Amino acid sequence: MPELPEVEVTRMGIEPHIKAKQVSKVIVRNGKLRWPVPDEVQLMVGQNIDAVERRAKYLLLKTARGTAIMHLGMSGKLCVVDEDEQVLKHDHIDIVLADGKTLRYNDPRRFGAMLWHQGDVSEHKVMKNLGPEPFAQVFDGQYLYERSKGKKVPVKQFIMDNKIVVGVGNIYANESLFKAGIDPRRAAGSISLKRYKLLAPIVVDTLAKSIEQGGTTLKDFAGADGKPGYFAQELSVYGRKGENCVSCETILQEVRLGQRSTVFCPQCQR
DNA sequence: CGAGGGACCTGGTTGC
């Protein structure tokens, strides 16, 4: 998937095409996503899309009647196409607009979701337990340090925990820990305030830089306009197991933490 | 409560 930068790049890409537009039809070709797509999504029909927001890796399409909550899972994509654009394999949902454009959701693995919520979205079950946005004021080294106290979980899993901070996926967790010089296997609770004060802004900068560059292009990500992201060129450790550390030339090692591949430099990261 | 693992899916790559 799309990690947070990819979701934000998607949001920025689709917003100008769908904001303030009226929905004329919602076509659900295959509603078997992570959760069944509820019939309530039809409540969008006739409504205007008032806002296109993001919370964590969820995209929120707000209307007066309720909010469509969308998640891209591991392989989801949203593109704006003409209504009569040929339907391809895995094009599961169309949100057709009155101006002839369509927001089209494609997701081979179907780990993504489309849900509907009336009222305050932050109360929805997928939203209510989320930690702060990395770009929020409260997210800093002090915050991470306080939350990490007593935790034995490896620091990489700690920063990927959505209850701690949202939006830090596998790529950016690997990259941020490398830049901060922290061994991803270390117990979260054993890391000093000083090091968390180094790490927090690095996480923020890494995500921000990736957003600026249009996300990271991996197997199947492209922005809403179909253009690939350029952040992949910036990756120091992710996907580079067995290659040389960009800083000290040591061979990068891989371990699995929480069943996720974790690449690090045993020399630079302590 | 925390830690650990399976589950959900398809498709691309790797290795025999």
Next chain:
DNA sequence: TGCAACCAGGTCCCTC
């Protein structure tokens, strides 16, 4: 070339 095994950006949910 064929086919099985393994891997992938996420996150929920179960058991211990």
